[in-house]
Amino acid sequence: MSDSLQILAADGTLVGERPALDDSALHDLFEHMLRVRCLDERMLKLQRAGRVGFVGTVLGSEAAAIGSASALAREDWLWSGLREGGAAVMRGLPLSEYVAQMYCNANDTAKGRQMCNHFQHKGSHYPSWSSVIGTQMPHAVGAAFASQSRGEKAVHAVYFGDGATSSNGFHSGMNFAGTWKLPVVFVCVDNGWAISVPSGNQTEGEYEDKGIAYGIPAMKIDGNDVLACRQAMADATERARAGEGPSLLVLKTYRMLGHSSSDDPTKYRSEEEVQSWREKDPIDRFEIWLTQEGVLSEGERKTMEVELTEEIDNAIHEQESAPPMALKTLVEDVYEDVPTHLKRQYNAFASVAERYGSATVGDGAFPL
Amino acid sequence: MANLTLIQAVNDGLKAAMRDDPTTLVFGEDVGPKGGVFLATEGLTAEFGEERCFDTPLSEDGIIGTAIGMAANGLRPIAEIQFQDFIFPAFDQIVSEAAKLRYRSGGQYTAPMVIRTPYGGGIRGGLYHSQSGEAYFSHTPGLKVVIPSTPHDAKGLLIAAINDPDPVLFMEPKALYRSVKGEVPEGSYTVELSTLRTVREGKDVTVFCYGAMVPVVERAAATAAESGIECNIVDLRTLMPLDEEGVLEAAKSTGRVVTVHEAPRFCGYGAEISAMIAENVIEYMEAPIRRVTGFDTPFPNTLEHHYLPDERRVLDAIEAVHSF
Numbered sequence: 205m206s207d208s209l210q211i212l213a214a215d216g217t218l219v220g221e222r223p224a225l226d227d228s229a230l231h232d233l234f235e236h237m238l239r240v241r242c243l244d245e246r247m248l249k250l251q252r253a254g255r256v257g258f259v260g261t262v263l264g265s266e267a268a269a270i271g272s273a274s275a276l277a278r279e280d281w282l283w284s285g286l287r288e289g290g291a292a293v294m295r296g297l298p299l300s301e302y303v304a305q306m307y308c309n310a311n312d313t314a315k316g317r318q319m320c321n322h323f324q325h326k327g328s329h330y331p332s333w334s335s336v337i338g339t340q341m342p343h344a345v346g347a348a349f350a351s352q353s354r355g356e357k358a359v360h361a362v363y364f365g366d367g368a369t370s371s372n373g374f375h376s377g378m379n380f381a382g383t384w385k386l387p388v389v390f391v392c393v394d395n396g397w398a399i400s401v402p403s404g405n406q407t408e409g410e411y412e413d414k415g416i417a418y419g420i421p422a423m424k425i426d427g428n429d430v431l432a433c434r435q436a437m438a439d440a441t442e443r444a445r446a447g448e449g450p451s452l453l454v455l456k457t458y459r460m461l462g463h464s465s466s467d468d469p470t471k472y473r474s475e476e477e478v479q480s481w482r483e484k485d486p487i488d489r490f491e492i493w494l495t496q497e498g499v500l501s502e503g504e505r506k507t508m509e510v511e512l513t514e515e516i517d518n519a520i521h522e523q524e525s526a527p528p529m530a531l532k533t534l535v536e537d538v539y540e541d542v543p544t545h546l547k548r549q550y551n552a553f554a555s556v557a558e559r560y561g562s563a564t565v566g567d568g569a570f571p572l
Numbered sequence: 573m574a575n576l577t578l579i580q581a582v583n584d585g586l587k588a589a590m591r592d593d594p595t596t597l598v599f600g601e602d603v604g605p606k607g608g609v610f611l612a613t614e615g616l617t618a619e620f621g622e623e624r625c626f627d628t629p630l631s632e633d634g635i636i637g638t639a640i641g642m643a644a645n646g647l648r649p650i651a652e653i654q655f656q657d658f659i660f661p662a663f664d665q666i667v668s669e670a671a672k673l674r675y676r677s678g679g680q681y682t683a684p685m686v687i688r689t690p691y692g693g694g695i696r697g698g699l700y701h702s703q704s705g706e707a708y709f710s711h712t713p714g715l716k717v718v719i720p721s722t723p724h725d726a727k728g729l730l731i732a733a734i735n736d737p738d739p740v741l742f743m744e745p746k747a748l749y750r751s752v753k754g755e756v757p758e759g760s761y762t763v764e765l766s767t768l769r770t771v772r773e774g775k776d777v778t779v780f781c782y783g784a785m786v787p788v789v790e791r792a793a794a795t796a797a798e799s800g801i802e803c804n805i806v807d808l809r810t811l812m813p814l815d816e817e818g819v820l821e822a823a824k825s826t827g828r829v830v831t832v833h834e835a836p837r838f839c840g841y842g843a844e845i846s847a848m849i850a851e852n853v854i855e856y857m858e859a860p861i862r863r864v865t866g867f868d869t870p871f872p873n874t875l876e877h878h879y880l881p882d883e884r885r886v887l888d889a890i891e892a893v894h895s896f
């Protein structure tokens with residue numbers, strides 16, 4: 205077991221090296237974290253109001269997602285899991301597209317085909333996660349192979365949870381990346397839980413020790429410390445860009461809410477445990493330090509929250525009236541061209557609608 | 573008798589089997605303290621202890637692989653795969669190992685185990701929480717495939733599957749988990765595998781269906797009856813091994829056949845039924861066989877109600893074969 209990298213302690217004191225970031229960059233970093241928190245809170249409200257079906261929050265782990273991804277360069281790729289949508293926003297995903305994805309409406313670039321919380325943003329090299337745990341890891345490795353084969357400097361960061369370390373994709377991805385010495389950063393966001401299974405029950409070992417078996421340098425990081433997360437990613441990408449191969453970062457944090465909007469975590473974990481992590485909140489601690497440093501003024505967080513929520517509300521407002529996907533998209537994008545058999549199936553379907561009226565929406569709700 | 577939902581009947585069936593047979597055990601992702609994401613395993617850890625109902629690491633491959641070993645060595649594992657969409661990491665273990673262990677060992681080693689998994693659409697789960705994979709598995713010799721559509725059958729078939737000497741994939745129609753209710757006997761009982769259930773008798777059109785499509789077909793048949801078309805609805809219940817004689821008899825009895833499933837059309841289960849009828853009793857057919865199915869596309873999200881066969885599409889097919 206190794207100690208974890210920490211720069212900002214839970215009470216906001218600087219215990220490591222001050223990052224080489226100027227005040228405005230630090231302020232931006234804080235704003236990105238706060239925006240994600242506001243987004244999560246707003247989306248949960250929409251879910252409770254029945255406007256969106258499913259929300260998987262990053263609440264409490266904003267430092268892990270934002271801090272680490274903030275060290276990526278423009279040309280780098282971010283292969284996501286369920287909870288990195290905020291990092292996509294930081295890297296350029298417009299809020300309107302974020303909300304359109306949550307609404308799965310006609311403005312959604314994925315044409316409303318994915319469940320909520322499965323974002324993509326081609327402009328910043330952010331493919332969406334399928335839903336199948338662990339599958340994105342070998343993808344990142346193959347894409348890193350492709351980048352390297354063209355002599356490009358792009359690094360591929362792939363995010364996944366503690367649960368995902370048990371998947372086949374984790375092991376084959378790590379093994380291939382190590383063997384081929386590719387520019388990949390494996391980012392394990394250990395948020396304590398895989399739905400109801402505690403992260404200590406996924407493995408008898410330590411997550412960071414899993415690097416050893418694959419010859420991949422690994423490091424444990426205080427995942428609620430935005431500066432440590434950023435520093436660790438900066439070091440890992442530097443190594444990768446220098447041709448020294450992959451790294452594994454284990455960001456130790458906590459999933460403050462349920463697995464998703466439909467999960468009730470009180471069934472399987474104690475309030476004391478949750479409370480102990482509330483005291484390590486990544487935004488609070490960054491705020492304390494930034495205020496001491498004079499980067500944030502007294503009470504500025506409140507004003508920022510109001511502004512960010514307004515910005516989000518505008519995006520929501522804009523998307524509320526967007527139409528659902530057109531029916532013809534049912535048979536599109538299965539292949540490049542719609543094959544004859546699918547045209548036939550669509551026509552038969554349309555003629556039923558002509559005779560009997562259109563299908564009615566069911567009332568099924570997502571359980572998790 | 574108790575009036576239970578389908579998910580309660582599954583839960584009841586698991587409890588009954590676990591009370592009867594101390595070698596049974598339940599495991600998978602989130603089946604322990606949480607009781608499963610759909611609550612199928614609620615209360616099992618409390619009643620039977622962590623030794624007999626427990627959570628595993630997040631690996632379907634590991635879940636099924638270890639279940640095979642347990643089964644080969646005297647236990648009766650009942651493994652849960654949280655959604656059938658996530659069974660594919662375990663496809664190798666199911667298809668190459670569980671299904672073939674008896675055959676390749678000349679009967680020396682076997683894998684009597686049950687894999688329970690919710691399948692199908694209707695919960696706005698998008699393309700990875702909605703699929704119907706029965707065709708892949710019915711195509712796998714050595715594996716049995718069972719799909720209940722009522723609480724009574726869910727419990728009785730589940731216990732029969734657990735008692736069965738071969739590996740059984742038990743697919744639960746998640747759309748029906750809470751939407752159907754029915755009388756379920758207390759304690760243990762079985763519904764024999766490889767038997768059909770006549771849902772409704774009728775002389776005009778035979779409709780073959782299973783799982784979540786059964787109530788859809790029932791509604792369509794009720795509407796058809798208003799215009800004088802009487803449907804004979806057959807719930808297949810066990811897709812592999814299928815009661816072929818029963819299917820052929822039911823087809824012959826009306827001479828007009830519709831098959832319904834939500835899985836894609838091409839190489840879907842309806843194609844097998846259709847071929848079976850064409851090969852054996854085509855001389856009794858008064859109309860071409862019609863299949864009502866999902867599209868040959870991935871499962872959509874927002875448009876799922878257009879993808880899923882509904883009363884309109886089933887009725888359209890019933891009327892078409894009737895008026896042919």
Ligand SMILES: Cc1ncc(C[n+]2csc(CCOP(=O)(O)OP(=O)(O)O)c2C)c(N)n1
Binds near residue numbers: 286335632
């Ligand atoms: C292959 C597969 N199995 C099961 C699931 C269901 N599932 C969705 S999220 C999840 C837990 C994931 O835990 P973790 O990897 O720690 O990520 P977190 O949700 O904590 O971010 C499970 C079991 C899935 N999506 N894919």
Ligand SMILES: [Mg+2]
Binds near residue numbers: 365367395397399
């Ligand atoms: Mg986790």
